[in-house]
Amino acid sequence: MVRIIGFLVGLFFAVMALWAFGTGLGTVASQGYLKETTAESVFHRKPKPLHLASDGPFGKFDYQQVQRGYQVYKEVCKACHSLNHVAFRDLAELGYDQAEVKAEAAQWTVPGIDPNTGETTTRPGTPTDYFPKPFANDIAARAANSGGIPPDLSLMAKAREGGAAYIYSILTGFQPVPAELKKKFPDFQTPTGTYFNPYFANLNIKMPPPLTSDGQVTFKDGTPSTVDEMAKDVAAFLVWTAEPTLAKRHQTGWPVVLFLIFATGLAFFAKKQVWANARVRHD
């Protein structure tokens, strides 16, 4: 009985799946293999390769570079983008000492409460404060950015396919609409308030090109601040903000894995020793 019912149920599902397949096949046969081609599907590009010190299982942060990236964030990105998950105290990990962290925090203005009146006010930051948000709320953010909300950058390096390479490619990918695209898709438009960028999902990004000219930021360590260098450095900084524990993770991982390989070797010989008594013939 189980087998008869099972047989019928199995045939039913198989027939329905094949029927759906046949319908799909019919569509292909009558209309040809329709793959919808849009400007995005043809001209969207994968991120450019980017190599950072934090890549790979041996990766560590290049703190010089991350500090430069922080400077780019502070002088350019922070105008629109928040860094919600990062506190000033975290900067200590970048090689700043306590006094420098304190001085750095004090340069930022954070929301506060007047201790006498209870009214909202502002005050200089302290190391325990988180980086302040550039906009009071989403509506203010939209109003100031042609209807788009600049995303929080703390996790950007983990929240996009391609990670740091994606950030680097977006920052250096602004360009005029290619003639080929205009020829192929005459309807394609870059509406006012958006900018063409082939590394962005729908090709039109609401962010104006933030890094426009070499020397826009003057690096304290004297590194020439080309647009390419600034984009790379800020990508490296955002890898750090996305996972400040990354270097520690790699550092911890090696002894753990090497110990486990050693212990597994011992376990293998222990197993051999135990089974030697059972005299199993392996043939």
Added chain:
Amino acid sequence: MSFPWAQHYEPKVPFMRWLDEKLPLPRLVYNAIGGGYPVPRNLNYAWNFGVLAGFCLVLQIVTGVILAMHYAPNATVAFDSTEHIMRDVNWGWMLRYAHANGASAFFVVVYLHIFRGFFYGSYKAPREMVWLLGVTIFLLMMATAFMGYVLPWGQMSFWGAKVITGLFGAIPLVGQPLQVWLLGGFAPDNAALNRFFSLHFLLPFVIAGVIILHIWALHIPGSSNPTGVEVKSESDTVPFHPYYTAKDGFGLGVFLVIYCAFLFFMPNALGHPDNYIPANPIATPAEIVPEWYFWPYYAILRSFTVSLHIPFTNVTLIDAKLLGVLAMFSSILVWFFLPWLDRSPVRSGHYRPLYRKFFWVLVVDLLILGYCGGSRPEEPYLMISQLAAAYYFLHFLVVVPIVSSFERPEPLPFSITEAVLGSDKKAVLGENTTPAT
């Protein structure tokens, strides 16, 4: 419940004698996974995955309980509290990555455990109950994993919850109210997140309970083995300890090396980047995909694109969406009936030339379904998954019963001892071991 030649527990020190009289817990352990459990001597490494699955459950419970001390199940702060664990909690990043990758590792070993069962016919009499409890554990695991993925409250958490609970909405008449009741609202929100957290904490302990039943049911007939020939005499078995504790110890080491390589060097490889974006009910992600271990079922769900209707009329009997939901649930439920669908008296695929071939077709079929389930729902993946879904159901419900009724199995060895050691038992077993008579 054991073989007559099983070793007996003998407490050696006075304290253990005293304990054994009042509460024979050491005796229980000794008979379950110690010297008191005789196991076929020919188990290969495919038999390691049960112990590994048990290890994964313990790993998930230990890391999960600690994570729950720092996590806040509230829609406004859940995402931030997850990041707080990653950044501020001591070793929090390791706990969270261990838990997230632990879920994947759990599914890897359980899939291998299940496929061991398919190949070696472990589901057959007298072990049907072991199999039924095992499928129950797998269903509980799926529910637990699904709810766990919702907790970080990222974009994939939210939209995954919306899609999966939406499946209940496809049930006629009661579907919509049922979906609202399950979610505690019209869309996933605080109510849903809170109950998912509560159930995600509860279910692993339910799983642990069913695992005890699973192992209990296993110990009645004893473990199966690669020949599928039942144990006949003492020379067919070795005590679980030290033989299989040693073998499982090595297997556990290999598992841990691979698991830790993921944990420390590519912890996000199996996740989706969108889950690092906070949940946003008004921004649908470009693609909504579940975690990799659900991909085959997701492909089955999506491959039913045609409604069942009476030909030449507009009367729809079963809507395409409902059909997909039924197919997806049936794809696991069908495993419950496997012991009665497969009539072959021979258990092991080693001696079933035809079944063996179909087994490998099933493996490839599931890999194809998995690949399609992880891809966008467009051609050619849709058409490929439709063919693969059709084979999936035909395999269990048509191919297995038919093959089992007319296949001519290859000759079986007389006993496990003969299969392992050849017929000259005395020569290979040594003087100290009593050969089978």
